[in-house]
Amino acid sequence: MEGYKNVCYLIHFDKPIGGSKAQHYIGFTTDLEKRVASHRATTGSGLTGRANFLGISWKVVRVWRDADTNSEKALKRFGGVNLCPICSKYRRRSSLVEVNTERSENEMVY
Numbered sequence: 001m002e003g004y005k006n007v008c009y010l011i012h013f014d015k016p017i018g019g020s021k022a023q024h025y026i027g028f029t030t031d032l033e034k035r036v037a038s039h040r041a042t043t044g045s046g047l048t049g050r051a052n053f054l055g056i057s058w059k060v061v062r063v064w065r066d067a068d069t070n071s072e073k074a075l076k077r078f079g080g081v082n083l084c085p086i087c088s089k090y091r092r093r094s095s096l097v098e099v100n101t102e103r104s105e106n107e108m109v110y
Contacts, residue, residue: 004032008072010062011039012086013051022047023087024080025058028072036060061085 009032011025025047029035039048039058051058061084064071081087 004063004065006030006065006067007032008064008067008075009035009060010075010080010083011048011058012061012080012084013056013058015056017047017051017054017056024084026072026075026080026083028067028069032060032063 006029008026008028011027013023013025016023025045027035027045039045040052042049042052048058064075075083
């Protein structure tokens with residue numbers, strides 16, 4: 001996963017999760033491949049673990065490179081639904097990289 005270090009990423013869930021109605025997760029990582037693997041293994045955030053438990057599929061739909069935790073906070077303030085290419089009316093593409101995180105049998109495909 002060369003080139004995906006120090007990134008913020010947006011996860012879109014195919015259905016809202018439980019009573020919270022959450023359908024997006026924004027996070028920061030220094031290694032996207034490892035972080036997505038931890039989300040898939042239910043050792044990541046509580047939200048992706050809950051989605052995995054409920055059988056709700058999800059994927060990384062946006063990635064912002066050269067990010068930091070301040071970037072993550074700013075993106076969270078703006079809101080996942082506003083940044084999501086699936087849900088948003090604002091479908092901006094500048095400085096964004098789309099990543100396919102559907103996994104094959106034993107590996108992530110980017």
